[in-house]
Each structure stands twice: as structure tokens, then as C-alpha cells.
Amino acid sequence: MSKVLIVAEHAEGKLNAGVAKVVAAATPIGSEVHVLVLAADGASVAAEAAKLAGVTKVLVADSAAHTSPIAANLAPSVVELAAGYSHVLFPGTTFGKDVAPRVAAKLGVPQVSDVMAVHSATFFDKPIYAGNAITTVETPAGTIVATVRLASFTSVAATGAAAIEKVSVATVAATHTRYKGLEAQKSARPDLQSAAKVVSGGRALGSSENFKVIFDFADKIGAGVGASRAAVDSGYVPNDMQVGQTGKIIAPSLYFAIGISGAIQHLAGIKDAKVIVAINKDADAPIFEVADIGLVGDLFTVVPELQSKM
Amino acid sequence: MKAIVSVKRVVDYNVRIQVKPDGSGVVTDGVKHSMNPFDEIAMEEAVRLKEKGKVTEIIAVTLGGAKNEETLRTALAFGATKAIHIKEEGEIQPLTAARALAAVFKKEGASLFIAGKQAIDDDANQTGQMVAALLDLPQATFAGKVDAGLETLEVDLPAVITADLRLNEPRYLKLPDIMKAKRIPIEAVTLTDLGVTAAPMVMTTKTTPPPTRSKGIMVKTTDELVAALKAKGLA
Numbered sequence: 001m002s003k004v005l006i007v008a009e010h011a012e013g014k015l016n017a018g019v020a021k022v023v024a025a026a027t028p029i030g031s032e033v034h035v036l037v038l039a040a041d042g043a044s045v046a047a048e049a050a051k052l053a054g055v056t057k058v059l060v061a062d063s064a065a066h067t068s069p070i071a072a073n074l075a076p077s078v079v080e081l082a083a084g085y086s087h088v089l090f091p092g093t094t095f096g097k098d099v100a101p102r103v104a105a106k107l108g109v110p111q112v113s114d115v116m117a118v119h120s121a122t123f124f125d126k127p128i129y130a131g132n133a134i135t136t137v138e139t140p141a142g143t144i145v146a147t148v149r150l151a152s153f154t155s156v157a158a159t160g161a162a163a164i165e166k167v168s169v170a171t172v173a174a175t176h177t178r179y180k181g182l183e184a185q186k187s188a189r190p191d192l193q194s195a196a197k198v199v200s201g202g203r204a205l206g207s208s209e210n211f212k213v214i215f216d217f218a219d220k221i222g223a224g225v226g227a228s229r230a231a232v233d234s235g236y237v238p239n240d241m242q243v244g245q246t247g248k249i250i251a252p253s254l255y256f257a258i259g260i261s262g263a264i265q266h267l268a269g270i271k272d273a274k275v276i277v278a279i280n281k282d283a284d285a286p287i288f289e290v291a292d293i294g295l296v297g298d299l300f301t302v303v304p305e306l307q308s309k310m
Numbered sequence: 311m312k313a314i315v316s317v318k319r320v321v322d323y324n325v326r327i328q329v330k331p332d333g334s335g336v337v338t339d340g341v342k343h344s345m346n347p348f349d350e351i352a353m354e355e356a357v358r359l360k361e362k363g364k365v366t367e368i369i370a371v372t373l374g375g376a377k378n379e380e381t382l383r384t385a386l387a388f389g390a391t392k393a394i395h396i397k398e399e400g401e402i403q404p405l406t407a408a409r410a411l412a413a414v415f416k417k418e419g420a421s422l423f424i425a426g427k428q429a430i431d432d433d434a435n436q437t438g439q440m441v442a443a444l445l446d447l448p449q450a451t452f453a454g455k456v457d458a459g460l461e462t463l464e465v466d467l468p469a470v471i472t473a474d475l476r477l478n479e480p481r482y483l484k485l486p487d488i489m490k491a492k493r494i495p496i497e498a499v500t501l502t503d504l505g506v507t508a509a510p511m512v513m514t515t516k517t518t519p520p521p522t523r524s525k526g527i528m529v530k531t532t533d534e535l536v537a538a539l540k541a542k543g544l545a
Contacts, residue, residue: 070463071439071442071449071451072442072446072447072448072449075443094451094452097435097439097451097452098439098449098451098452099439100436100439101404101435101436101437101438101439101440101443102439102440102442102443102449103443104405104436104440105405105408105439105440105443105444106443108405108509108510109405109509109510110403110404110405110509110510110511110512111404111405111434111436112512113432113433113434113435113436114433123515127433127520128336128431128432128433128517129321129327129336129430129431129433130430130433131520132326132327132336132519132520133327133329133336133517133518133519133520134517134518134519134520135514135516135517135518136514136515136516136517136518137512137513137514137515138512138513138515139512140510140511140512140513141510142510174448175466176447176448176465176466176469177448177449177463177464177465177466178463178464178465179461179462179463180462180463180464181461181462182460182461182462183460183461183462239460239476246475253544254539254544271520271523275539275542275544276523276526277535277539288525288528289525290523290525291525291526292523292526292527292542293526293527293528293529293535293538293539294526294527294528294529295528295529295530295531295532295534295535296528302532305532306532306535306536309532309533309536310536310539310545
């Protein structure tokens with residue numbers, strides 16, 4: 001009988017939107033799906049998690065050791081609470097990728113990274129070679145530790161009302177690691193990884209100032225903003241906006257690739273987008289091979305024009 | 311201070327990956343291989359620490375069959391002072407690799423473990439974190455960035471660091487260094503020598519190519535574009 005524990009990612013008292021996708025991956029695995037909130041004070045996060053459809057219980061382990069997302073402190077708590085669960089799942093974000101292997105190693109079990117499809121409690125699909133091949137894998141006996149590729153799952157609705165239970169852990173904060181803070185790119189725009197619409201700009205923007213065209217258009221249609229690796233490497237926008245194999249892998253309903261040629265590494269990040277629109281002045285750009293709708297033209301005229309019509 | 315850098319031989323970054331028609335894996339025979347690019351960044355970082363006098367010895371370690379020796383030669387050309395080849399035929403998964411690397415770390419009395427955040431073949435992103443867990447060491451993963459921006463962690467040594475893309479720009483290797491690296495002896499050990507038992511394995515039952523997107527329509531004007539989006543219920 002499968003029983004799934006999902007380790008919740010959260011920040012500033014808010015549940016990460018990716019957790020609703022992990023619940024979607026967990027639902028076909030087991031009838032019992034529990035969400036674990038490790039925090040200094042997890043009440044608000046737990047309340048959000050309890051609403052996710054399919055979640056049967058939320059565990060809150062409040063501890064000073066959980067004040068910052070430090071893997072060396074969170075992993076022992078997960079290991080302690082994992083007893084009795086067949087599966088321990090994490091979102092496939094930097095948080096999940098940081099903590100999950102530490103849990104797996106302590107449990108002495110292998111980990112499945114980036115689950116993109118669940119065939120049964122022990123059979124999963126996962127990408128290798130940056131998504132250029134998909135493998136079906138079978139896990140051995142023992143607890144199954146996995147990270148879930150968020151772009152492959154649709155968030156469950158917030159229509160549930162699971163019970164919230166307080167639990168305690170023996171974890172004492174390690175003194176060897178100090179969290180010095182996060183230099184976040186504060187933005188009022190929708191989060192790139194969960195936005196329904198995303199507008200990305202590429203090298204053709206030519207400068208940081210010119211990126212305003214992208215931001216203005218995105219704000220008009222309520223989209224998140226991304227960029228190609230070339231645009232990030234050129235210093236037009238910060239790292240955390242990069243979409244692609246080495247950046248963020250996203251699955252919006254609508255994706256605009258503007259002034260992006262469409263290198264394989266960028267395409268690896270947008271494969272799961274429902275509709276891709278490409279705007280590029282080079283008619284031979286590879287992005288047009290995968291775009292659902294393509295328009296050849298100068299982005300500096302096309303984008304403002306489009307903005308006025310949408 | 312000794313630093314251990316784990317390096318992995320993988321199909322070269324520029325190779326177009328082909329899935330075998332029988333679904334048994336991807337084509338790796340007769341395909342160019344090189345050091346995992348994230349491990350190159352880890353090597354570069356170790357060499358820079360040595361140049362700054364923070365690290366005195368760099369021990370490059372790899373696991374796998376005979377061909378993996380070339381990756382250690384690359385590491386030596388970068389500036390590793392010693393190379394250890396954990397000889398093991400067949401597939402080695404992250405937990406087994408981590409157990410072996412943790413054993414080497416202890417045996418060498420190292421203070422720093424640096425590796426790439428992930429290998430570009432299995433994309434597991436596990437080994438560094440597992441080494442840290444097995445040795446109960448602090449870990450600073452994805453040095454370079456996190457999803458939300460730049461997170462700063464301060465860790466005490468000994469520690470594990472995994473390198474992300476923007477940590478540094480690895481140097482071009484010079485021919486004299488490559489030639490010199492060929493003459494440095496490589497220490498060979500086995501998992502048994504290290505007292506390591508292989509971990510349970512995740513079995514791959516099938517490998518398939520990813521679904522492909524087909525080319526869509528081309529429009530000539532923004533009016534046509536808006537109309538096409540409306541037809542899809544997106545505008």
C-alpha cells in the first residue's frame with residue numbers, strides 16, 4: 001500500500017506553487033498523500049497545503065532548525081518523519097534538488113530525479129540528456145525518493161480541506177552552515193515557473209534598455225518574463241530569468257519567443273509549452289521549426305504593434 | 311588543504327543524442343566524449359583556489375572503465391596534482407559513486423569536495439549532495455545561482471560544493487600541459503579496495519526519443535497573429 005510524503009517548499013510564509021504539481025504526480029501513486037511543512041512557524045504554509053485537492057493530511061514540524069532552507073538541517077527531519085512512507089517526493093526545483101539526494105543517501109536508497117510521468121507506484125518516466133531521451137525506470141525495494149519535474153504536471157485545484165497535524169523532530173540546527181540571505185529579483189510579475197503566459201527575449205534585443213519592449217508587452221498581457229541564455233550571457237537581464245536546459249524548464253499555456261533563434265538548449269526548456277509563438281527577423285531561425293505560430297519581422301515594430309492589439 | 315574534485319566522462323555537449331531503435335539506450339559507441347562541462351567548472355574553481363594559495367593539493371577522482379582515464383588526463387592538464395581512478399565496469403549510479411567518493415575523501419583527509427552540479431548524461435544532480443550526507447558535511451549546491459536569485463550560504467570546512475554554470479569560465483588547456491599530464495601516474499583502486507558496497511539500482515526498462523513538436527503556421531501580420539491566437543482561445 002503506497003503512502004506518499006511530499007516535502008513542501010515555501011518562502012516568506014507562502015507555499016511554493018510547484019507543490020500543487022507534486023500533489024498531481026502523487027495522486028496516482030497512493031491513496032494517502034501527506035504534505036510535510038518544515039518551518040520555524042509553518043501555520044500559514046500548512047493552511048495553504050491543506051487546501052490542495054488530493055492531500056489527505058498536512059504535517060507541520062515547527063523547529064528553529066527549519067528557519068532557513070538549509071539541506072543539512074532539513075534532510076535529517078525528513079528522514080526522521082519518512083518512516084512508514086513508501087514514497088518521499090520533492091518538487092524538482094533547486095530546493096528539492098538540494099535536499100532530496102541528502103535524504104536518499106541517508107536512507108540508503110537511490111533517487112529518481114525529474115519524474116515526468118507516473119506509470120505505477122514503482123515505474124516512472126524521466127528525461128536524460130537534457131530531455132533528448134526519455135527513460136522508463138523501475139525502482140528497487142525500499143523507500144522511493146524522487147523529485148518531480150514540475151513542467152510535466154498540472155496543478156491540482158485548491159478545493160480540499162485536509163487535516164493539519166503538528167509533529168516534532170529531534171533535529172538540532174547544524175552550526176557548520178549559515179544562511180546569509182537571498183538576493184531575490186523582486187518582481188510584481190507572475191513567477192516564471194508557474195505563469196500561464198511567458199514572454200521571453202533573446203540576443204536580438206541588443207541591450208538591457210531594449211528589453212523594455214519585452215517587459216511592456218508582458219505586462220500588457222499579464223505574462224511572466226524570461227530570456228534566452230544568449231541574452232543572459234550578454235548581461236541584458238539577470239540569471240534567474242534564463243529559460244532552457246541550464247535555466248528554468250517551463251510549461252506555460254502560451255509562450256512568446258521574441259528575437260530568440262531557438263538553440264537546442266533553449267528548446268529543452270519550452271518543449272512542454274502548449275502554444276509557442278515565435279517572432280524573429282530571420283526566416284531561417286530554428287525556432288520556427290517548433291513554433292505553432294511564426295511571424296517573420298523586426299521585433300521592435302512587431303511587438304509594440306501586437307501589444308496594442310491584444 | 312586538500313581538495314577532491316570528482317570528474318565524469320560523458321558524451322560531448324555538442325553531440326546530437328540518438329536513441330537506439332530497439333529502445334535499449336542512447337548511442338554512445340563511436341561518439342565523441344569529454345569531461346562533463348559542470349565538472350570542468352569544478353576543476354577550474356579548484357585550480358583557482360590553488361593559485362590563490364587556499365588549496366595545496368587537487369585530487370581528481372573518476373569512476374568507470376578504462377576509457378575514463380582520458381578524463382583524468384584532462385583533469386591533470388587543468389592542474390590536478392593527483393588522479394585516482396576507481397575502476398568499475400558497468401553502470402555506476404549516484405549513490406554508489408557517492409559512497410566511493412566519500413571513502414576517498416576520508417582516506418585522503420581532504421577538506422573540500424567540489425563537483426559539477428550534475429552530469430549532462432543522466433542529469434541526476436545527486437552525487438555531491440549524497441557525498442555531503444554520507445560524510446555529514448555542509449553542502450553548498452549550485453554555486454552560481456538558485457531559482458529565486460542569488461542565495462548566500464557560509465559553510466565551515468570540511469564542506470561539499472557543487473558548481474553551476476556561471477561560477478567561472480574554464481580555461482583553455484595548453485598543449486604543453488596536456489602533454490605533461492600524459493606522464494603523471496594514475497592511482498587505480500576498486501570499490502572493494504575502498505570497502506564500498508554498491509547501492510541498490512534504479513533499472514532502466516526502456517529509452518525512447520522525446521515527442522517532437524511539429525512545425526505550425528506562419529502568419530504575415532500582427533492582425534493574423536492575433537486572429538490565430540483567438541482561434542486557439544488565447545487572445
